[in-house]
Amino acid sequence: MRPASEARVRVRYAETDQMGVVYHSNYLIWFEVGRVEFIRQLGLDYKRMELEEGCGISVVDVHARYRVPARYDDELVIETRLLAARGPVIRFGYRILRIADGALLCEGETMHVCVGMDMKKRSLPQKYAERFAQHLIS
Numbered sequence: 001m002r003p004a005s006e007a008r009v010r011v012r013y014a015e016t017d018q019m020g021v022v023y024h025s026n027y028l029i030w031f032e033v034g035r036v037e038f039i040r041q042l043g044l045d046y047k048r049m050e051l052e053e054g055c056g057i058s059v060v061d062v063h064a065r066y067r068v069p070a071r072y073d074d075e076l077v078i079e080t081r082l083l084a085a086r087g088p089v090i091r092f093g094y095r096i097l098r099i100a101d102g103a104l105l106c107e108g109e110t111m112h113v114c115v116g117m118d119m120k121k122r123s124l125p126q127k128y129a130e131r132f133a134q135h136l137i138s
Contacts, residue, residue, distance in 0.1 A: 003081070004038075004079040004080055004081045004095075005034070005037055005038040005041040005079070005080050005081075006037075006077050006078065006079055006080075007033050007034050007037035007077070007078045007080070008075065008076065008077050008078070008099070009030055009033060009075075009076050009078065010073065010074070010075050010076070011070050011071065011072050011073055011074045011075075011076065012072075013072050015072075016071065016072050020071055020072055021069040021070070021071060022069060022070040022071065024064075024066060027064055027066070027096060027105075027106045027108070028062060028064065030076070030078050030094075030096055031062075031064075031078070031080075031092070031094045031108060031110055033078055034078035034079070034080035034092075034094055035080055035092050035110070037078075037080065038080040038081075038082065038092070042131050042132075042135060043131070044127070044128060044131055049125060049128060053125040053128075054116055054117050055114055055115060055116050055117070055122060055124075055125065056114070056115060056117075057090055057112040057113070057114050057115075057124075058112060058113055058114075058115050058119070059110055059111070059112055060111050060112060060113050061109075061110065061111040062108065062109070062110050062111075063108050063109050063110075064106055064107075064108035065106065065107050065108060066105070066106050067103075067104050067105060067106060067107070068098075068103045068104065068105050069105070070096070070098060070105050074098050074099075074100070075098070075099045075100065076096055076097065076098055076099065076105070077096070077097050077099055078094060078095075078096050079094065079095040079096075079097070080092055080093070080094055081093045081094075082132055082135050082136060083109065084136070085124065085129065085132035085133065085136060087123060087124070088113050088114040088115075088121050088122060088123055088124060089111065089112070089113055089114075090111070090112045090113075090114070090124065090132070091109060091110070091111050091112075092109065092110050092112075093107075093108070093109050094106075094107060094108050094109070094110075095107045
């Protein structure tokens, strides 16, 4: 299994529903937190990619499997892995675990397409493509 980056979050009260369980859409936000941290841990900067390269990575597909609910004040770890990067397409995998007991709460994948500011598909900028390729090889 490829190495994962880790990001930590603590469940806020506003992220829970009336039953005290984290509302399902928050996991997608945490996927993003993990993805941005993964890119940062590769020594890259997503914001800089947008500003300097004039492109972004748009989500085109998401899968999430919810296993155990997170609750208010749980401390979570988001494990993020790069699964594939070829041309304009990038796939990430995620696992969200509760730190206190190691329970797997959710796992999922996102697929992205690199797009210019005009929202047209384009290749991932060279330095990002090279760093992603190096990570996939290691």
